[in-house]
Amino acid sequence: MQTHFSLAQLADPATRESEQILRNCVHCGFCTATCPTYVLLGDERDSPRGRIYLIKEMLEGGGPPDPATVTHIDRCLSCLSCMTTCPSGVHYMHLVDHGRAYVQAHYRRPAAERALRALLAAVLPRPGLFRLAMRGASLARLGRGLLPRGGALAARLRAMLELAPEALPPAQAMPGGSVFPAEGPRRRRVALLAGCVQQTLAPQINAATIRLLTRHGCEVVVPDGLGCCGALVHHLGREADAHAAARANVRALRRAEAAGAFDALLVNASGCGTMLKDYGFLLREDPELAGAAADLAARTRDISEFCAAGAAAGLDLSAARAPRPLRVAYHAACSLQHGQKVIAAPRRLLADAGFELREIAEGHLCCGSAGTYNILQPELAGRLRDRKAGHVGRTGADVLATGNIGCLTQLAPVLEMPAVHTVELLDWATGGPVPAGLELVAGPLAAAG
Ligand code: SF4
Ligand code: SF4
Numbered sequence: 001m002q003t004h005f006s007l008a009q010l011a012d013p014a015t016r017e018s019e020q021i022l023r024n025c026v027h028c029g030f031c032t033a034t035c036p037t038y039v040l041l042g043d044e045r046d047s048p049r050g051r052i053y054l055i056k057e058m059l060e061g062g063g064p065p066d067p068a069t070v071t072h073i074d075r076c077l078s079c080l081s082c083m084t085t086c087p088s089g090v091h092y093m094h095l096v097d098h099g100r101a102y103v104q105a106h107y108r109r110p111a112a113e114r115a116l117r118a119l120l121a122a123v124l125p126r127p128g129l130f131r132l133a134m135r136g137a138s139l140a141r142l143g144r145g146l147l148p149r150g151g152a153l154a155a156r157l158r159a160m161l162e163l164a165p166e167a168l169p170p171a172q173a174m175p176g177g178s179v180f181p182a183e184g185p186r187r188r189r190v191a192l193l194a195g196c197v198q199q200t201l202a203p204q205i206n207a208a209t210i211r212l213l214t215r216h217g218c219e220v221v222v223p224d225g226l227g228c229c230g231a232l233v234h235h236l237g238r239e240a241d242a243h244a245a246a247r248a249n250v251r252a253l254r255r256a257e258a259a260g261a262f263d264a265l266l267v268n269a270s271g272c273g274t275m276l277k278d279y280g281f282l283l284r285e286d287p288e289l290a291g292a293a294a295d296l297a298a299r300t301r302d303i304s305e306f307c308a309a310g311a312a313a314g315l316d317l318s319a320a321r322a323p324r325p326l327r328v329a330y331h332a333a334c335s336l337q338h339g340q341k342v343i344a345a346p347r348r349l350l351a352d353a354g355f356e357l358r359e360i361a362e363g364h365l366c367c368g369s370a371g372t373y374n375i376l377q378p379e380l381a382g383r384l385r386d387r388k389a390g391h392v393g394r395t396g397a398d399v400l401a402t403g404n405i406g407c408l409t410q411l412a413p414v415l416e417m418p419a420v421h422t423v424e425l426l427d428w429a430t431g432g433p434v435p436a437g438l439e440l441v442a443g444p445l446a447a448a449g
Pocket of ligand 1: 024025026027028029030031032048049052082085086087088089090
């Protein structure tokens, strides 16, 4: 695609990067068919190709973007399905990230929307605050019927309340600096990102991860100061906040490694993994931390990726055996399949353990979770969720497994089967407890078997 940036514009490193990305797009349109918002809305401006053009116009034009451009950028899920499809290697993720940051810096949203976005950015990355907010939301759910039917803000507030669980699981303290020793001889030493939202909504995921790893000879360290990856604020266009989170995490890992290097930084929320793997790019201009950020990114692994590496990762799961015959619908989170290109590993681990895998139709399409998307774009997110849930139901599976807390939160309330993290099944298959929600599924099957 031809671009028309001035030399002054190209002096900005972010614009220079975006110009290169724009030039790679040949406008072929292959990406449109696999874009969830184009599939739903059929509007070119809600396709990757359309958004690429809108972002180009916005960046070239300078000044405040027009409201329509903002609407179409906002509707993008950052699911990155378009990057999987694109034959020209267009790095849409970096382009739309720049677009969002540009909008945040140059566009004044209505006051209520600014307040909602600021609230999300302040609360979601802080587990203590998030826990308090979830408690409040659980109570406020009772009054959600009082919210007015119409209006974007009411719809967003309703979406927020509906996503809040009726009751939170008991907190499982995992203070920074916690060390979980390997059972038997230590073969690997790994750092684990404990996460922010996940440790409040589903602490059993970290617990299962730690059991699985320590059982297989890994010492697991939760580094002090390793906090939110920054993805949630990054997707809101809050570039400075995302950079601050990335810098804090790079420094935290460096401090923790003073006591000995880690073999890997493991992540069990794939949205966070995609973000951490991009730290090298995010902090590329940082004179102090660029190298350390690139190093952190290179050593970041999704938990399924690490486990599937088997002997190479010092972790042998070949003895894993499904305790019960179970049909598993594996939902590939966008951040894992499109963002990290980790596609075969989780499926192979589950199949090798003896679970019967059921493929979900339209597996490339997002479930509508996408960070804060299901709050900010509740109508589209709801349509994608229901479409996904329908496909999941038609697999005839007993349980849904996925590798991202966002997808679990989005899908679990509307599925007629339990939904668990992949790692919970692997933990169970190697001696761990039955994952919560599977007791009833496991019981009758056990009797039949
Ligand atoms: S598939 Fe790639 S090159 Fe073709 S329009 Fe989409 S982004 Fe551009
Ligand atoms: S990231 Fe997803 S929603 Fe956004 S343009 Fe690409 S395919 Fe469409």
